[in-house]
Amino acid sequence: MNLSLSFFIGYRYWRARKANAFASFITIFSVSGILLGVAALIVVSSVMNGLEGQLKHRILGAVPQLTVQTETALDNWQQDVVNLSAINGVQGVTPNVSTQAMLQSASNIGAAQLYGVYPEREKSLLNIQRNIYSGQLDELKPGKYQIILGTELARTLDLSVGDKVRVLSGDGVVYSPFGPIPSQRKFTVIGVFEVGSQVDATVGFIHHDDAQRLMRQQPGDVKQLRIYLDDPFTAPAITPNVVNYFSQPVTTTDWRDSYGHLFGAVKMEKNMMSLMLSLIIAVAAFNIVSALVMMVVDKTTDVAVLKTQGLTTTNVMAIFMIQGSLNAIIGLITGVAAGVLLTINLNEITNALGISILGAGQHLPVQLELSQLSTIVIGTLVMTLLATIYPALRAANVQPATALRYE
Template sequence: MISRFSFFVGYRYWRARKANTFASFITVFAVTGIVLGVAALIVVSSVMNGLESQLKQRILGAVPQLTLSQSPSIQDWKTVSGNLSALPNVLGASPSVTTQAMLQSSANIGAAQVYGVYPELESQLSQVAKHTYAGDFNHLQPGKYNIILGAQLARNLGVAPGDKIRVLSGDGVVYTPLGPVPSQRKFRVIALFEMGSMVDASLAYVHYQDAKRLMRQPAHSVEQLRLYLDDPFAAIGMGETLAAEVGLDPVSTQTSDWRKSYGHLFAAVKMEKNMMSLMLSLIVAVAAFNIVSALVMMVVDKTTDVAVLKTQGLDTRGVMGIFIIQGTLNAVIGLALGMGIGVLLTLNLNTITQVLGVSILGAGQSLPIQLQISQLAMISIGTLVISLVATIYPALKAAKVQPANALRYE
C-alpha cells in the first residue's frame, strides 16, 4: 500500500511546474496518446459491436438458430414444444422442414433454401414476419401452395406478389426409366420480406404441409423442431443437453445450430473485432509507456530530494510510491479525458458524419453503434494496469538512489 506521505509528495511533484521542459513535453505527449487511444478504442469497439448485433438480427433472425431432429418422427410434438419453450433463453419452438430447391420463373431461375413453417407460430416468433410486406405469413394456407420470397430473390427471378413460380425440390426425387425426376409444383408469390442481409437472396417460406407434400413426405409428421432464442449465441452451449432436458431419447435425437451455415461469417467478424481492439490497445500501451521516459527524467531531476527523504527515514516502498503516484495521475487524467471524448463521439457519431458529409455505408445508411458498459470497464481497467506497470521501472530506479553518492557534492 502507498502511504499518505508518499501520496502527498507525489501529488506535490505532479502539480509543481517541471524544471525540465522536455520532460513536461513527454508527459503531455503520453497523456495525449492515452486520450486518443482510449477514445479510438471506444468508438471502434462500439461500431464493431453494433455490426455484430446487426448481423445477428438480420441473419440469425431469419435462419434456424437451433434445431432438434428425431427419426422417424417426434411423437406429441406440441408437448415437446411446450417443454422446450420453458427452457431458459428459449422464446418458443415450432415444427420446421427445409429443402434445397430451384425456383423457376418465366424470366430466370435461381436456387433457394425453402422453409416449411406454420404461419401462426412464425408470425409470433420470427423476425422475418416483422419485415414482411405486400402480404404476411397468415396468407400461407395449406393446400394453396403460396410462397413468401426474399426481396432480392424476387428481383433476381423478376417476379412480384401475385406471380407464379415453379419450385423443384431435390428431396422428392422419383427415379424413372428416363432417370431421376425432381418433385415440382407451382407456387404463387403472396408476400416479400427484406432483412437487409444475404438471406434476402437465398430464402423462401411456404406452409409446412405444402413443403412436406413437395418433398413427398407425410404432411402432418414432424421430424424437426426449430427453436427461437432470445440470444442466438446461447445456442452454442445448449445442443448437447437439449434432448435430455425435454425427455427425448438422446440416441435418436440430433441437434444443430446456426454455426453449421453461418459460423464462418461470425468467426470472421469476431476475429476482425479482436484484431482491431488489439491494434488500438497497442496504441494505448505505447502511450502509457511514454510515461516511463517522463518519470525517468523526473527521477534524475529529483535525485537530491529523494536522497534527502531517504536520510530522513523514507523506505524503499515510500520512494517508489511517490513516482508511482505521479505516473498513475497522468494515466487517470488521460483515461478520464479519453473515456469522455470516446463516449461523446460514439453517441454522436452518425450526427457528426452527417454534418461532415461523410457517408461510410452509403447514402441513407447510418453506422450501427452499441456501447457496452462492460467493455468500457475492461478498457478502463486495462489502461490503468498498463500505466501502473509502466511506472514500476522509474520507481525502482528512484528507490535505488544512494543518499551518500547523491549528496556528496551538495
C-alpha cells in the first residue's frame, strides 16, 4: 500500500477550495465542535480534579486514613511503628485512640469525634497544624486536659480559646445502682482549627494520654495504630501488606467507611460531566461523517479515474480517512491549546470578568493531570478516526465502470 500517495492526494483534497459550500460549512462546524468539546472537557475535568484533590487534603488530612486495631495491647508498638513506616506508600504511623463524645458548654451541647494524638509525632502529618488559630498542636500537654476544636463545632457550642467544655465519652462507661454513667471530664479549649470542610463541625483533638484516661484505658497500652499514607486513595492496596505484618488477628478500617460516599459522589459527578462533554466531540465526529460523504459524492469521478489507474481499495480508503483526520487533528490541537490555556489562567479570567463562582475571595481549585489530558487526546483521535471509516468505505466501493459510464 502506497501511503505517501494516499496522503498526498488526501492533503490536496483537504487544501482545495470546496465547490460545495454546504460541505465547507459542515467541515468548519465539525472542527469548531471538536475544539469546543476538547477545551470544555479539559477545563471541567481539571476543576473536578482540583475539587477532589482539595477534599482529599482537607478531609483525609485530618481524619484517620487507615487504622489497624488488635485485640490485645501491642508488646513493642514503637518497633511496629518503625516497621510499618517502611512499607511502600506509608508516610507515617502513630498510636491512635478515638472516641465518639458529647461536648457540653454553658450554652449548648453537640457531638464530636475525638482523636487522641501525640503532638510531637503528628504535627508534621496532620494538616490541621497549618490551620490552627490562637494555638498550636504542640500546646497539648498530658494531664492538662486540653482540647482543639473545629471552627464550626466551637461556634455551635459558643466556645472560644480559654473556655471550659465538659466531654462525655460512652467508651468509659461505668455501671452503678443508678444505671450506666459515662466517663466525663472538663477540658480547656486551647485552639480552633479550620480546614474548610465538614471536619470543622465534627472533629476535635486531645492528647493521647488524656484520651486514654477519659476512656478509662490502661495508660501506655496501644491497641490501635493510625497509618498516614502518601495517597489516601491507595488504602485498599496497602491494607493487605499491613495485615500480613501482624502475627495476631487485626481489624482494619480506612477513610472509605466514613467518607467513601462523599468521594464516590464526586467521582460519579466527574464521570457524568466527562460523558456529557464527550458527546459534544461525538456530535462533531458525526459532522465529519456528513462532510466526508459529501466529498465522496463530489469526487466520485476522480475516485473512479484513480482506480482505473491502479489505485487499490485500501489506498482510496486512506485518502478520505487522511482528509477527515486532518480536520480532526486541527480541532484537537486548537482545542487542547485553548483548554490548557483556559485551565492555567481560569481564576485570572474569572476575576477579570468579575465572576465569582465560589464567593468573594475564593478561587476555583484547578489540577491539570497529564494522564487525563493524554486520555482526552487519544479518545478524540480514536473517535474521529472511526468516524472516517464509513465515508472511506463508500469511496472504496465506487465502481469505475458505473461512475464513468456517462463521462
